[in-house]
């Protein structure tokens with residue numbers, strides 16, 4: 001979605017590139033002096049405009065249509081960049097592209113009307129530069145936005161998704177590896193230093209995505225700033241089901257009470273069906289009411305859990 005965004009360059013760099021290419025125009029020696037000079041200026045006007053128009057439309061066309069983004073992506077985009085400013089900047093690039101095309105057209109018709117080609121070219125270049133100067137801030141903003149948006153993970157928002165939540169070290173990633181048909185992929189997600197793990201469950205012609213979100217759904221919401229909360233809320237639009245995992249052995253480093261407090265917060269934040277699992281049942285025998293005992297590491301009850309996921313999605 002955002003990974004393939006092009007490298008945006010500054011207005012100055014774009015103008016330099018266009019004029020440098022135009023300066024390389026040469027014409028055949030066979031032609032008359034007058035024609036040579038005229039043709040050369042025409043070529044310069046055309047080539048520099050073409051480079052600017054192409055560079056601008058390449059950027060505009062590479063951006064997905066913001067109004068049609070799946071809500072998960074829209075929420076994340078909103079966290080990272082000012083959505084309205086982004087729309088405005090892309091609009092400004094479009095305006096610049098069309099204006100440059102008009103300047104080119106006017107300049108060529110002036111030359112046809114026998115105006116001095118060198119003067120016309122000089123004036124066209126001045127006007128191209130001035131248009132580009134007017135969108136300089138927009139290009140800077142897009143340069144910055146592109147850098148941020150590339151961090152948004154490519155997650156297929158069209159297939160059912162299970163999000164695994166729970167404190168660190170309870171065994172979430174072990175579970176994802178255990179239920180995934182192929183090796184889970186690690187993808188970057190804004191606001192977490194660790195990547196998120198995305199696995200895939202394939203069963204009876206169904207494909208279900210299962211993701212772990214380290215740094216996001218593993219600690220108290222109270223300790224979070226507004227932006228982090230919004231990044232979490234974005235997950236709400238992606239998730240169809242949550243698996244909340246605890247580690248009753250407390251080897252994970254959190255006492256049971258803390259783990260259950262986190263569950264209460266997840267319940268409050270997400271208005272979704274939650275399957276509660278108690279991992280590491282290979283170590284402890286006692287069961288906890290409402291929690292399915294599993295061992296992600298040794299496979300206990302994993303087939304049953306997959307069945308439960310399929311039933312609930």
Ligand code: GDP
Nearest residue numbers: 168169170171172173174279280295296297298
């Ligand atoms: P995460 O931080 O929640 O993703 O936890 P990990 O999947 O990285 O697991 C944390 C530690 O718990 C690792 O050392 C795992 O090997 C161990 N672990 C995970 N599942 C089980 C289990 O079912 N039984 C036991 N005994 N250890 C487990």
